[in-house]
Amino acid sequence: MVSEFTVWFGRLTLDEAGELIDCHPFEKNPDILAERLLELQEGGQKVPATAPDLRRLAFDCGFVDMDEDYDVLLRDVCIRAAKNRISSTDTDDVRIVHAVEALDDIDKNVNELSERLLEWYGLYFPELELTGEPLSRFVLAFGSRANVPDDHPLFEKASKSMGSELSFADEELLRSFASNLCSLYDTRRHIESYIVTGMGSLAPNLADVAGALLGARLISIAGSLQKLASFPSSTVQVIGANRALFKHLRSNTPPPKHGIIFNNIIIKNAPWWQRGKLARAFAAKISLASRTDFYSGKKDPSIKEKLELKLTAIRNANPSPPKKETKPGGKASGARGKGRKKKGGKR
Amino acid sequence: MVSEFTVWFGRLTLDEAGELIDCHPFEKNPDILAERLLELQEGGQKVPATAPDLRRLAFDCGFVDMDEDYDVLLRDVCIRAAKNRISSTDTDDVRIVHAVEALDDIDKNVNELSERLLEWYGLYFPELELTGEPLSRFVLAFGSRANVPDDHPLFEKASKSMGSELSFADEELLRSFASNLCSLYDTRRHIESYIVTGMGSLAPNLADVAGALLGARLISIAGSLQKLASFPSSTVQVIGANRALFKHLRSNTPPPKHGIIFNNIIIKNAPWWQRGKLARAFAAKISLASRTDFYSGKKDPSIKEKLELKLTAIRNANPSPPKKETKPGGKASGARGKGRKKKGGKR
Numbered sequence: 001m002v003s004e005f006t007v008w009f010g011r012l013t014l015d016e017a018g019e020l021i022d023c024h025p026f027e028k029n030p031d032i033l034a035e036r037l038l039e040l041q042e043g044g045q046k047v048p049a050t051a052p053d054l055r056r057l058a059f060d061c062g063f064v065d066m067d068e069d070y071d072v073l074l075r076d077v078c079i080r081a082a083k084n085r086i087s088s089t090d091t092d093d094v095r096i097v098h099a100v101e102a103l104d105d106i107d108k109n110v111n112e113l114s115e116r117l118l119e120w121y122g123l124y125f126p127e128l129e130l131t132g133e134p135l136s137r138f139v140l141a142f143g144s145r146a147n148v149p150d151d152h153p154l155f156e157k158a159s160k161s162m163g164s165e166l167s168f169a170d171e172e173l174l175r176s177f178a179s180n181l182c183s184l185y186d187t188r189r190h191i192e193s194y195i196v197t198g199m200g201s202l203a204p205n206l207a208d209v210a211g212a213l214l215g216a217r218l219i220s221i222a223g224s225l226q227k228l229a230s231f232p233s234s235t236v237q238v239i240g241a242n243r244a245l246f247k248h249l250r251s252n253t254p255p256p257k258h259g260i261i262f263n264n265i266i267i268k269n270a271p272w273w274q275r276g277k278l279a280r281a282f283a284a285k286i287s288l289a290s291r292t293d294f295y296s297g298k299k300d301p302s303i304k305e306k307l308e309l310k311l312t313a314i315r316n317a318n319p320s321p322p323k324k325e326t327k328p329g330g331k332a333s334g335a336r337g338k339g340r341k342k343k344g345g346k347r
Numbered sequence: 348m349v350s351e352f353t354v355w356f357g358r359l360t361l362d363e364a365g366e367l368i369d370c371h372p373f374e375k376n377p378d379i380l381a382e383r384l385l386e387l388q389e390g391g392q393k394v395p396a397t398a399p400d401l402r403r404l405a406f407d408c409g410f411v412d413m414d415e416d417y418d419v420l421l422r423d424v425c426i427r428a429a430k431n432r433i434s435s436t437d438t439d440d441v442r443i444v445h446a447v448e449a450l451d452d453i454d455k456n457v458n459e460l461s462e463r464l465l466e467w468y469g470l471y472f473p474e475l476e477l478t479g480e481p482l483s484r485f486v487l488a489f490g491s492r493a494n495v496p497d498d499h500p501l502f503e504k505a506s507k508s509m510g511s512e513l514s515f516a517d518e519e520l521l522r523s524f525a526s527n528l529c530s531l532y533d534t535r536r537h538i539e540s541y542i543v544t545g546m547g548s549l550a551p552n553l554a555d556v557a558g559a560l561l562g563a564r565l566i567s568i569a570g571s572l573q574k575l576a577s578f579p580s581s582t583v584q585v586i587g588a589n590r591a592l593f594k595h596l597r598s599n600t601p602p603p604k605h606g607i608i609f610n611n612i613i614i615k616n617a618p619w620w621q622r623g624k625l626a627r628a629f630a631a632k633i634s635l636a637s638r639t640d641f642y643s644g645k646k647d648p649s650i651k652e653k654l655e656l657k658l659t660a661i662r663n664a665n666p667s668p669p670k671k672e673t674k675p676g677g678k679a680s681g682a683r684g685k686g687r688k689k690k691g692g693k694r
Contacts, residue, residue: 083509086473095517098467102524105463109456116452120445126433162430170442173541176534177449183530187523194520 007054008037008077009063018052023061030073034080092202093225096195100213100220103191110184117177124163124170128154133185139178143171204299205289209307210282214264218286221260229287229294236290237261237283261286266311273321274314281310354401355384355424356410365399370408377420381427439549440572446542447560447567453535460528468521471510475501480532486525490518551646552636556654557629561611565633568607576634576641583637584608584630608633613658620668621661628657 002021004013010025026036055070064070114132117139121128125145130138142148144166145158152158166174195216199207203225206215221239222228228236238245240260248255258267258279270278285307292300349368351360357372373383402417411417461479464486468475472492477485489495491513492505499505513521542563546554550572553562568586569575575583585592587607595602605614605626617625632654639647 086509087511094470098470099520102463102467105459109460112452113456116449120449123441123445162433164434169541169544173446173537176530176537180527180530180534183523183527187527190520190523194516197516 006036006040007057008033008040008074009054009058010061012052012057012061014052020057020060023057025061025063028063028073030076030080033073033077034084037077037081038084091224092198093219096198096202096216097220097224099191099195099198100216103188103195106184106188106191110181110188113177113181113184117174117181120177121174122163124166124174125158125161126163127157127161133182136178136181136185139174140182143175203290203293205292205303206286208299208301208304209289210261210286211264214261215286215290217260217263218290225290225294229291231287233280233284233287236287237279258283270315271321274318277314277318278311281307281314285310353383353387354404355380355387355421356401356405357408359399359404359408361399367404367407370404370410372408372410375410375420377423377427380420380424381431384424384428385431438571439545440566443542443545443549443563444567444571446538446545447563450535450538450542453531453538457528457531457535460524460531464521464524464528467524469510471513471517471521472505472508473510474504474508480529483525483528483532486521487529490522550637550640552639552650553633555646555648555651556636557608557633558611561608562633562637564607564610565637572637572641576637578634580627580631580634583634584626605630617662618668621665624661624665625658628654628661632657 002013002015004011006012010023012020013022015021026033055067058064058070064073111132114136118131118135121135121139128135128138128145138154145161145163146166148155148158192213196207196212199212199215203215203219206218206225206228209215210218218236218239219225219228222231231239238256238259241256241258244253244256245259247253257276261279261282262268262275264282266282267275267279285303289303292298292303349360349362351358353359357370359367359371360369362368373380402414405411405417411420458479461483465478465482468482468486475482475485475492485501492508492510493513495502495505539560543554543559546559546562550562550566553565553572553575556562557565565583565586566572566575569578578586585603585606588603588605591600591603592606594600604623608626608629609615611629613629614622614626632650636650639645639650
């Protein structure tokens with residue numbers, strides 16, 4: 001029986017004894033060969049039962065003339081293929097994950113630096129009740145409080161301040177410090193809008209249901225959109241609440257009701273007795289949205305609409321806090337006590 | 348007997364019965380009165396045995412006409428005096444302390460952000476072996492590796508990189524992130540030169556002996572130059588080694604040989620068996636320098652010269668490591684064991 005198959009250097013036809021009948025070698029260009037190799041690996045072609053000696057076949061084909069030539073070319077092609085595969089790992093969600101992490105880093109660092117500015121500038125203008133970005137903008141704009149114009153709302157405070165005088169060198173220094181802070185705030189906004197744009201094309205449904213930033217953070221914690229799509233919605237519900245979750249699994253404390261999805265206004269602004277139910281419905285739709293994004297990529301506005309209906313239903317069904325006698329807290333604490341005793345007995 | 352003294356509103360002369368004989372009231376300007384009040388408090392004037400009724404005397408002087416007038420003016424003067432006193436707490440060393448703390452904050456934050464940049468940019472150019480400031484400058488200058496000119500030393504790497512392509516939006520973002528980092532590095536240098544200049548006028552001897560940055564850091568940890576000058580040199584030697592010192596005091600571990608003065612090249616580059624001796628000599632001269640700075644303020648180059656002589660003497664006297672049999676380690680560990688037993692017995 002004649003078998004026909006492709007190897008890294010060309011398309012071969014062999015007879016039953018494994019002897020070469022026909023051969024179409026590829027172009028001897030490492031870049032093209034590397035691409036063919038990757039295609040070959042992805043194609044998952046069947047290899048003949050008795051593995052043919054490729055080196056000999058390459059000679060027979062006239063693809064190479066020397067042993068050394070074969071080795072050098074194969075090595076080169078493999079390295080290029082590996083590089084190409086590494087390049088292709090950079091998908092859109094990797095970019096989003098990096099942007100989210102950079103955003104968190106900037107947030108943290110900006111907070112520390114603006115506290116430092118607050119303390120430092122407080123020497124010269126302790127009455128100024130600004131913090132964070134407004135403080136940095138104020139210091140950058142005016143420097144010394146002597147420069148505050150008399151139509152500025154803070155002029156009164158500035159002129160009567162008990163702070164000490166700001167020398168020119170100090171003013172320069174504080175202004176340059178504040179200008180750094182301001183540009184960090186600008187970059188923060190820049191990254192935020194990048195995430196919003198990126199999420200609009202990467203995961204439009206997730207961005208629609210959960211909001212772009214929360215969606216991006218979920219992808220970042222899960223690792224990729226694919227992983228997020230593979231999580232059950234109960235996992236999505238508690239992503240970011242790892243400590244509380246493992247404490248629950250270890251020692252029978254009440255399970256966490258929500259992880260980082262708490263940051264969405266739906267849950268944050270809800271009264272406490274609705275939060276668990278809302279979080280469950282919300283996580284279910286997030287899960288659905290991420291799956292739709294990963295597998296179809298098309299925007300489906302019905303997910304958000306259904307979520308709204310569900311949320312309204314939950315809110316209407318639970319208008320007031322549960323009464324004390326039906327509160328599950330007492331029961332749970334009883335169960336907890338039993339659990340502990342059992343554990344103790346086992347030791 | 349006639350007594351004459353100054354109160355907050357003027358200079359009074361009273362007879363033995365406490366009746367007003369003569370009176371020179373000050374100008375009725377709260378700012379001037381506040382300054383006089385501070386002078387009065389600093390002067391430490393003797394108060395007559397029977398405290399006179401100042402309110403009545405103020406009326407008698409004709410300083411005020413109404414009770415209310417007296418209260419309002421006194422309150423105003425006291426507030427202004429308090430504000431003036433707060434302003435005057437801002438001495439040069441407070442500025443230096445703030446600058447040192449800002450420097451530490453920037454160092455910490457710049458490190459975190461540059462690690463983030465390294466990881467982020469690594470997606471696009473993993474072969475780039477730059478970190479920290481050179482990396483930020485590279486990203487700011489070129490953005491995408493496609494922009495590296497062909498006469499640049501990194502052109503070869505850039506053109507063969509296995510990193511993925513950088514889209515325009517990503518390039519913008521990374522460049523703005525890198526530009527923040529670059530300006531933080533600039534501010535860091537700015538603060539450093541501010542500290543060097545500031546130390547040159549605040550503590551010239553300390554800056555000469557220990558170096559401006561180390562001197563500033565010592566002042567920062569001590570709280571002020573005055574406090575640093577009041578420390579014994581054994582304290583100066585271990586400033587910044589708090590954990591090791593208290594561990595030593597608690598549980599008889601060997602005492603720390605040096606705190607942050609380790610950062611000086613004298614100690615950092617010395618072989619281990621000279622470090623303790625060098626640190627002791629160095630701390631003694633730092634202590635001396637800070638006292639000279641605080642009490643005279645004049646530069647005395649002989650401190651540094653004597654330090655050099657002392658250091659050379661120590662180096663010449665200890666050219667090689669002590670032999671094993673004379674190493675105090677064995678003894679100390681024996682003593683430590685005893686110490687522990689004693690402690691146990693006391694409990």
